[in-house]
Amino acid sequence: MSLRKRAGFTTAATGLTVLLLTSTASAAPGPGSPGVGDPYYPLDGNGGYDVSHYDVRVSYQPESDRLSGTTTILAKATQDLTTFNLDFLLNVDSVRVNNRPAKFSTDGGELTVDPAQDLHKGSRMLVVVKYSDTPNKYELYGYNAWKQTATGALAVDQPHMAPWWFPSNNHPTDKATYDISVAAPEGLEVISNGTLVGTSQQIDGMVRWHWRSKQPQATYLAFMAVEDYDVSEELAPNGLYYLNAYAKDLQNPDAARASVDRTPEVTEFLETKFGKYPFEALGGVVTTGLGFALETQTRPVYDDGFFARGANTYVVAHEQAHQWYGDSVSLGSWDEIWLNEGFAAYAEWLWSEEQGEGTAAEIAQFYYDSYAADDPFWDVLPGDPGAENQFHDAVYDRGAMTVHALRTAMGDKAFFKLLKQWPKKKRNDVGTTPELIKLAEKLSGKQLDEVFQTWLYTAGKPATSPNGDAAVRAAKAEAPKSVAKIDRTHKLLHQRELAHK
Numbered sequence: 283m284s285l286r287k288r289a290g291f292t293t294a295a296t297g298l299t300v301l302l303l304t305s306t307a308s309a310a311p312g313p314g315s316p317g318v319g320d321p322y323y324p325l326d327g328n329g330g331y332d333v334s335h336y337d338v339r340v341s342y343q344p345e346s347d348r349l350s351g352t353t354t355i356l357a358k359a360t361q362d363l364t365t366f367n368l369d370f371l372l373n374v375d376s377v378r379v380n381n382r383p384a385k386f387s388t389d390g391g392e393l394t395v396d397p398a399q400d401l402h403k404g405s406r407m408l409v410v411v412k413y414s415d416t417p418n419k420y421e422l423y424g425y426n427a428w429k430q431t432a433t434g435a436l437a438v439d440q441p442h443m444a445p446w447w448f449p450s451n452n453h454p455t456d457k458a459t460y461d462i463s464v465a466a467p468e469g470l471e472v473i474s475n476g477t478l479v480g481t482s483q484q485i486d487g488m489v490r491w492h493w494r495s496k497q498p499q500a501t502y503l504a505f506m507a508v509e510d511y512d513v514s515e516e517l518a519p520n521g522l523y524y525l526n527a528y529a530k531d532l533q534n535p536d537a538a539r540a541s542v543d544r545t546p547e548v549t550e551f552l553e554t555k556f557g558k559y560p561f562e563a564l565g566g567v568v569t570t571g572l573g574f575a576l577e578t579q580t581r582p583v584y585d586d587g588f589f590a591r592g593a594n595t596y597v598v599a600h601e602q603a604h605q606w607y608g609d610s611v612s613l614g615s616w617d618e619i620w621l622n623e624g625f626a627a628y629a630e631w632l633w634s635e636e637q638g639e640g641t642a643a644e645i646a647q648f649y650y651d652s653y654a655a656d657d658p659f660w661d662v663l664p665g666d667p668g669a670e671n672q673f674h675d676a677v678y679d680r681g682a683m684t685v686h687a688l689r690t691a692m693g694d695k696a697f698f699k700l701l702k703q704w705p706k707k708k709r710n711d712v713g714t715t716p717e718l719i720k721l722a723e724k725l726s727g728k729q730l731d732e733v734f735q736t737w738l739y740t741a742g743k744p745a746t747s748p749n750g751d752a753a754v755r756a757a758k759a760e761a762p763k764s765v766a767k768i769d770r771t772h773k774l775l776h777q778r779e780l781a782h783k
């Protein structure tokens with residue numbers, strides 16, 4: 283379900299602009315554009331249509347890394363189309379559009395489809411793509427996101443993952459529901475998003491696992507994990523479908539369980555800050571060989587390394603926070619990644635406060651003080667870090683400091699209203715920084731441009747700490763009290779130096 287960024291939001295007020303938009307939209311039939319114009323990844327996503335559902339039905343053979351099957355896409359044309367693109371790397375056997383064979387060609391991650399009949403704006407599109415290939419041989423933007431493990435494979439990565447396993451409109455602005463069905467050799471488990479609908483034995487000896495996601499989901503948040511897992515499936519105390527999976531070759535299985543098995547408790551805490559959990563299922567997957575954790579929708583995937591020093595519920599708080607900030611509310615473009623990471627990192631600070639291991643104010647002060655003014659850390663702008671720095675520490679730490687500076691400027695009452703209202707207002711939708719600023723200003727009655735300008739878009743260490751100047755801090759008596767405690771929290775938080783996502 284796509285939402286066009288910026289263009290329509292501010293201009294719909296005048297009749298003249300509406301007219302202009304209308305006349306642009308009724309242009310002669312033409313090809314859909316190969317990208318949605320993302321500033322970091324211009325070929326991500328495609329113009330001319332809006333996907334509502336993906337049915338991904340594949341088989342995977344770990345020994346040969348062979349992935350084959352069919353993806354069926356339900357979409358709607360948003361313009362008259364002669365051709366349209368999907369984002370996909372694998373070898374395609376056939377494409378059908380509205381039950382007729384279509385011509386197609388592939389080049390550098392773009393699958394261009396030429397349907398037998400032109401598509402009219404507003405018409406339904408039923409696109410069936412059959413394919414078979416070995417995903418591990420492909421790169422996009424200079425990297426290979428597909429990961430083979432000791433027994434299986436992981437389709438888990440950010441910002442790009444879908445092109446290695448299903449054709450899609452690969453940008454977070456076009457969200458859709460999913461049925462994901464993967465057959466794998468008997469003895470392995472296949473874990474994905476949402477609810478496990480069931481498993482079935484196939485005549486070829488494979489077992490098919492069928493998963494369903496009922497809420498719209500961005501393409502990079504769809505995942506499949508094929509391995510030998512210990513799986514537990516139950517209802518969480520709040521009644522949600524709850525499934526965890528732990529790979530059998532973990533180095534830290536007990537510490538992993540002492541962390542990820544607390545997902546319902548962490549989620550309950552986050553509900554007190556962010557409002558009702560936005561999805562129908564929850565859980566987690568712990569594996570080896572991933573090197574990071576990712577907020578795959580309803581069921582984050584964690585590298586076992588996060589638990590090397592014992593239980594680590596901070597990474598769980600981080601990934602669960604993304605279910606609101608990043609998953610239910612998606613980015614409009616990848617340069618605004620701070621909207622995901624700043625708030626998820628701030629959730630770790632709130633969880634720390636809940637655990638009695640340092641308050642959010644103390645941790646904000648600690649980070650502000652621990653980066654010297656000449657540290658290159660301050661050169662990366664969280665509000666536009668560049669594609670190469672999309673997951674730089676500054677996006678997380680300075681992003682969370684931005685959130686705390688916003689809290690100081692708004693006051694607690696308005697700030698905690700914002701934390702709940704933003705995900706409620708933008709649920710299953712896309713949210714941008716200008717829209718967040720607008721809501722924060724409305725709730726606080728204050729002009730907040732300067733806070734965001736200083737913290738998100740200006741290089742160099744801000745002159746005042748996220749807690750405000752010394753006089754403000756003295757009045758609030760929020761100076762750090764327990765350095766030992768904060769230092770410990772800091773180390774725990776930095777277990778995500780594994781290249782946390």
Ligand SMILES: [Zn+2]
Nearest residue numbers: 623626782783
């Ligand atoms: Zn994150």
